[in-house]
Amino acid sequence: MVNIIDLHKSFGKNVVLSGVDLNTDQGGIYAILGPNGSGKTTLIKSILGMVLPKKGTIEVLGENIKIDSAYRNHIDYLPQIANFPNNIKVKELIRMIKDLRGAKNTNEENLIRRFQLEPFLNKKLGNLSGGTKQKVNIVLTFMFDRPLIILDEPTTGLDPIALIQLKELIRIEKDKGKTILITSHIMSFVEEISDEIVFLLEGTIYFKGTIAALKEKTEQPNFEHAIASILSKHHA
Ligand SMILES: Nc1ncnc2c1ncn2[C@@H]1O[C@H](COP(=O)(O)OP(=O)(O)OP(=O)(O)O)[C@@H](O)[C@H]1O
Ligand SMILES: [Mg+2]
Incomplete structure (x- = not known):
């Protein structure tokens, strides 16, 4: 579904990605993990063509993304920070995005x-709480039925009921055979929903595989400790 070969990206002197190779199958949930600033959003934006890499190749659905931008119509994307216009109503925004597409x-x-x-449809986006805005962000992402879904920190600000709803929604989409890439710092969420994890560290993929395989590799019985053990080794 997504095939990345030797991806490099720097912002000025700041080397963020230095040789990322990543290949995902079609179907399944991949969690992209890594500490703050490790380049998860940069990697996602590279896949979307919003960040231009210095070097490397990205293919989505078998097509090199540099050659034709039509692949974007096969991706639903939830940005980490949604910059909504404050002065329009929720229902107007939904309509606008539908019309645009x-x-x-x-x-x-x-x-x-x-x-x-429902109670928020006639409210202006600027007057919504953070969690409610994130729910609108989720609606705008999932209302199109596309085969690749990329979610950058989808749980941000959600209350427990909304979180349950989000997990259910992600599972429904997965059961349709979709490929879903998710970043999250909420380890319980990642453990519950992902089929595989991709751990980004110091510019490359440090680990890719199942949570069971990660526990084995780190000799840690629980997922959170497995992640912590990788991070503490790299701090040492
Ligand atoms: N547009 C930009 N201009 C300059 N530097 C940037 C830009 N975008 C990201 N960076 C830098 O690239 C690095 C990786 O940022 P990125 O947002 O990809 O990290 P992340 O893994 O998504 O972090 P987080 O967990 O906080 O979301 C950081 O050092 C950041 O400051
Ligand atoms: Mg990020």
């Missing part, structure tokens, strides 16, 4: 119900 069969009604957003 020229999409007809969208799923927003279901999603609005799932996240109990």
Whole structure:
């Protein structure tokens, strides 16, 4: 689904990605992990064509993304920080995004119900709480039915009920055969939903595999400790 070969990206002198190789199958949930500033968002934005790499190749659905930008129509993307216009209403924003994409069969009604957003549809985005904004962000991402879903910190600000709804939604999409890339710092969430983890450290993929394999490699019985053991070795 996504095939990345020898990806390099720097911002000025700051080397963020220095030889990332990553290959995902079609279908399944991949969690991209790594400490703050390790380059998760940069990697995601490179896949989306929002960050231009210095070197390397990215293929999505078998196509080199440099050659044709049409691949973007196969990706649903939830940004880590959504910059919504403050002065328009939730329902207006949903309509605008639908119109912009020229999409007809969208799923927003279901999603609005799932996240109990009905009372907020006529409110301006600038007046919403952080968690409610994130629910709108989620609706805008999932209302199109695309085969690759990329979620950058989707749990940010969500209350426990919304978190349960998000997990259910992600599982439903996975069961349709979709490929889902997720970044998260919430280890319990990652452990619950991901099929594989991809651990980004010092510019490259330090580990890719199942949580069971990570526990074995680090000789740690629990996931959180397995992650902590990698990080503490690298601090030492
Ligand atoms: N547009 C930019 N201009 C300059 N530096 C940037 C830019 N975007 C990211 N960086 C730098 O690249 C590095 C990686 O940032 P990135 O946002 O990819 O990290 P992350 O792993 O997503 O972190 P977090 O867990 O905090 O979301 C950081 O040092 C950051 O300061
Ligand atoms: Mg990030």
